[in-house]
Amino acid sequence: MIKISHLVKNYGNFTAVDDISFEVAKGEVLGFLGPNGAGKSTTMNMLTGYLSSTSGSIKIGGVDVLDDPLNAKRLIGYLPEQPPLYPDMTVEEYLSFAYDLKNCKLNKEKHLREICEVVKITDVYHRMLKNLSKGYKQRVGIAQALVGNPPVIIFDEPTIGLDPKQIIEIRNLIRTLGKEHTVILSTHILQEVQAVCDRIVIINKGKIVANELTENISRAVENTRRFNVKISGPQRDVLALLRNLPGICYAEVLAARDGDAYTYMIESEVGIDIRKKLFWALAERKWPLIGLEALGMSIEDIFIAVVDKTAPEAAAAKAKKKTRYEGVRAAEEKELASDIVEKTVKDQENASFEEESTDSAYYEDHSIKEDTFASEGEKNEDRKED
Numbered sequence: 196m197i198k199i200s201h202l203v204k205n206y207g208n209f210t211a212v213d214d215i216s217f218e219v220a221k222g223e224v225l226g227f228l229g230p231n232g233a234g235k236s237t238t239m240n241m242l243t244g245y246l247s248s249t250s251g252s253i254k255i256g257g258v259d260v261l262d263d264p265l266n267a268k269r270l271i272g273y274l275p276e277q278p279p280l281y282p283d284m285t286v287e288e289y290l291s292f293a294y295d296l297k298n299c300k301l302n303k304e305k306h307l308r309e310i311c312e313v314v315k316i317t318d319v320y321h322r323m324l325k326n327l328s329k330g331y332k333q334r335v336g337i338a339q340a341l342v343g344n345p346p347v348i349i350f351d352e353p354t355i356g357l358d359p360k361q362i363i364e365i366r367n368l369i370r371t372l373g374k375e376h377t378v379i380l381s382t383h384i385l386q387e388v389q390a391v392c393d394r395i396v397i398i399n400k401g402k403i404v405a406n407e408l409t410e411n412i413s414r415a416v417e418n419t420r421r422f423n424v425k426i427s428g429p430q431r432d433v434l435a436l437l438r439n440l441p442g443i444c445y446a447e448v449l450a451a452r453d454g455d456a457y458t459y460m461i462e463s464e465v466g467i468d469i470r471k472k473l474f475w476a477l478a479e480r481k482w483p484l485i486g487l488e489a490l491g492m493s494i495e496d497i498f499i500a501v502v503d504k505t506a507p508e509a510a511a512a513k514a515k516k517k518t519r520y521e522g523v524r525a526a527e528e529k530e531l532a533s534d535i536v537e538k539t540v541k542d543q544e545n546a547s548f549e550e551e552s553t554d555s556a557y558y559e560d561h562s563i564k565e566d567t568f569a570s571e572g573e574k575n576e577d578r579k580e581d
């Protein structure tokens with residue numbers, strides 16, 4: 196549905212987006228991740244035709260954003276980082292304005308009412324935008340993107356500045372939209388992508404450093420081999436039991452002590468789920484099991500490892516690892532990060548420059564007939580400046 200190939204954006208001598216390529220399949224929800232300044236907004240502004248590219252191509256449903264911006268934009272609903280809201284308009288006036296701009300042909304009242312139901316702003320329909328809370332303003336911005344029912348929806352940091360409850364609401368909304376639309380969502384909140392995205396693309400310093408299905412990352416991150424276990428009982432005897440229990444290949448006592456209970460870090464052999472066996476072994480000796488915590492890697496760990504991998508000077512400056520466990524874990528994260536980055540770098544290099552013929556199927560049955568944004572003339576002006 197979306198195909199970006201060898202996209203570059205220079206601001207003067209500075210390359211904000213450096214030869215990136217990726218695709219988004221129809222119906223996919225893609226999480227576009229990266230630290231601040233990585234190039235997310237720049238990429239999204241090029242995708243939506245707000246900003247021209249220095250080189251490379253972007254196709255939406257087969258339509259080239261540069262060659263045929265009007266038809267490409269008809270396929271896109273966009274919520275920029277700063278939603279373009281007019282404070283003195285009511286929600287109704289604003290959405291009606293967006294409807295007219297997009298020259299939408301759907302039944303106006305019904306369409307706008309439906310959108311308001313979906314994004315839950317019906318109760319503020321007649322309120323002025325300047326009087327709405329940040330969460331409601333954000334939802335009005337999302338509503339504006341949905342006017343005309345475009346097949347592709349692009350959100351730049353949709354939950355930034357919202358409170359935790361609002362974040363969950365917007366997240367649920369995006370998940371709902373993902374059922375019917377192709378969605379690209381930029382964020383630096385990692386749980387967000389894990390919660391709603393099918394695929395994760397990580398950009399750092401203008402380059403794509405990871406492009407993976409979320410389930411692949413989650414699987415790699417999942418780890419049921421290492422646990423912190425808190426056991427009430429004589430420390431030496433407990434440790435001896437743990438070290439001798441078949442299926443456990445490593446055990447150590449951690450410093451934390453709580454009454455007569457100590458915390459131990461254990462590691463089981465590959466392919467063995469040690470939990471039940473451990474429980475019964477302890478029960479037999481009447482040493483109560485107080486706690487059991489799996490020590491998987493979090494998606495944060497992977498993200499940081501991937502970003503560090505592509506910014507070695509920052510990684511080198513990091514604090515030294517203390518325990519064996521932290522060392523093992525860091526090595527594992529590094530290995531996983533290396534796999535992800537190496538594969539991605541190869542994919543980026545091998546991305547094709549192919550020129551497809553324009554596939555008009557997507558916009559022909561679409562109801563928006565006029566463009567909302569810059570005209571082709573303006574676009575060419577913009578190109579000359581670069």
Ligand code: ADP
Pocket residue numbers: 206209211229230231232233234235236237238
């Ligand atoms: P992100 O959205 O990932 O935080 P941006 O795409 O906004 O990052 O910015 C990428 C880089 O490009 C940053 O270093 C930013 O300072 C720079 N940049 C963005 N817009 C401009 C501009 N108009 N002129 C010069 N540099 C810019």
Ligand code: MG
Pocket residue numbers: 235236237276351
């Ligand atoms: Mg940004």
